[in-house]
Amino acid sequence: MANIGQRLLIRTDLQFPTGLLAAQVAHIHALPLIAELGNECPPTTLLSWSDEPYLYVHGAPNVEVLSHLIKKAEDAGVPVLSWTDTVYLKIGEETVPFEHVLVGASFGPDDSDRLKMIFGTLSLLP
Numbered sequence: 001m002a003n004i005g006q007r008l009l010i011r012t013d014l015q016f017p018t019g020l021l022a023a024q025v026a027h028i029h030a031l032p033l034i035a036e037l038g039n040e041c042p043p044t045t046l047l048s049w050s051d052e053p054y055l056y057v058h059g060a061p062n063v064e065v066l067s068h069l070i071k072k073a074e075d076a077g078v079p080v081l082s083w084t085d086t087v088y089l090k091i092g093e094e095t096v097p098f099e100h101v102l103v104g105a106s107f108g109p110d111d112s113d114r115l116k117m118i119f120g121t122l123s124l125l126p
Helices: 018-038 043-050 062-078 111-121
Strands: 004-010 056-061 080-091 093-112
Touching: 004 018, 004 062, 004 111, 018 080, 018 093, 056 062, 062 080, 062 093, 062 111, 093 111
Parallel strands: 004 056
Antiparallel strands: 004 093, 080 093
């Protein structure tokens, strides 16, 4: 794999403020490293990738698009890790917490061309 990359996908319909969006992206970006360290394996793939990282952050308009791309990646054998969190949504005048909401996912590190096949023309976050 010559061009290793990682792509992140985060739901835009949750309308996170910029700071919270950045925090969610950081959590999602760290998922592969946490998973590999949790298995007590030396993170050689991740360390070599981090020398010249290619990281793209895409927005998914809703949970259906996010779930579809997760399934597409799994079917193609691309490493994918999902991120869930508690999300606070305003309903009327009240802010209500929803637990275990699928917020985003990390795809890769993997060959950049394989990742492009998963994401197609899905645009990057603005």
